[in-house]
Amino acid sequence: MLETKVDKVLDLKGLLCPVPVVKVSQAIKALPIGAVIEATATDPGVLADIPAWARSTGNEVLSIERQNKVITFRVKRVK
Amino acid sequence: MTTIAVPYAAPLGSQQLEEEATQPKKLSMVVFSGDMDKALAAFVIATGAAASGAQVTMFFTFWGLKLVQRGKLAGRSLFGRMMGAMNRGGVEAVGPSRFNFLGVGRWLFKRMMKSHNVSSLAELRQMAADLGVRMIACQMSMDVMEIPREDLIPEVADVVGVATFIEQAQQSQTTLFI
Numbered sequence: 001m002l003e004t005k006v007d008k009v010l011d012l013k014g015l016l017c018p019v020p021v022v023k024v025s026q027a028i029k030a031l032p033i034g035a036v037i038e039a040t041a042t043d044p045g046v047l048a049d050i051p052a053w054a055r056s057t058g059n060e061v062l063s064i065e066r067q068n069k070v071i072t073f074r075v076k077r078v079k
Numbered sequence: 080m081t082t083i084a085v086p087y088a089a090p091l092g093s094q095q096l097e098e099e100a101t102q103p104k105k106l107s108m109v110v111f112s113g114d115m116d117k118a119l120a121a122f123v124i125a126t127g128a129a130a131s132g133a134q135v136t137m138f139f140t141f142w143g144l145k146l147v148q149r150g151k152l153a154g155r156s157l158f159g160r161m162m163g164a165m166n167r168g169g170v171e172a173v174g175p176s177r178f179n180f181l182g183v184g185r186w187l188f189k190r191m192m193k194s195h196n197v198s199s200l201a202e203l204r205q206m207a208a209d210l211g212v213r214m215i216a217c218q219m220s221m222d223v224m225e226i227p228r229e230d231l232i233p234e235v236a237d238v239v240g241v242a243t244f245i246e247q248a249q250q251s252q253t254t255l256f257i
Contacts (some may be wrong), residue, residue, distance in 0.1 A: 016197050026210075
């Protein structure tokens, strides 16, 4: 995986729908365009929901991967 | 051979598409039910849509008003007071649509939600308010059930009629009745 600069780290482990998406959307609004958030979550729903959220809001998912029960993803603010 | 003329409206069409792309999406929801489970769905959808960049309106009417009441006993007339006592408002007082068993189900559901780390209705409602979800209440239902404006939580932006909701709904891509 390419090394990208991470501007904010979010721990969303243990949180269920809709909270991970809400937290990511709130966090990204506080950052400038081009900023990257790295988050960890345990709700398997984020595998579908974070890409869907990114498509709705026009932001970009740089990576999303699952290792055992923990899902790590990076999203970049585009808009 | 016949040719069918297809009206060509590219300039207007592309302009419309651009406008649609730049304008935020809208979701309007009638929250009619005062059941805990349906309210959970309503607030999850509202917060999820708001987080995805949509402008969300929740129109609370009839039993749904319980979700935005402070939970005081409502009613002035005899029937109004009876209604208030039997149908106590407040987000903590609502029970599930099935298996309520006179409040045992409500307690059980709350416990199960907590143990699975699902946000409570009060938390979700606060989250919705923080995300800018516009909550409006139905004047007519409030009159019928004798619920005064002061008994609604301050997050309720306005008390309105059906025409206000329709205006919002007609501008929305998604409309829901819960």
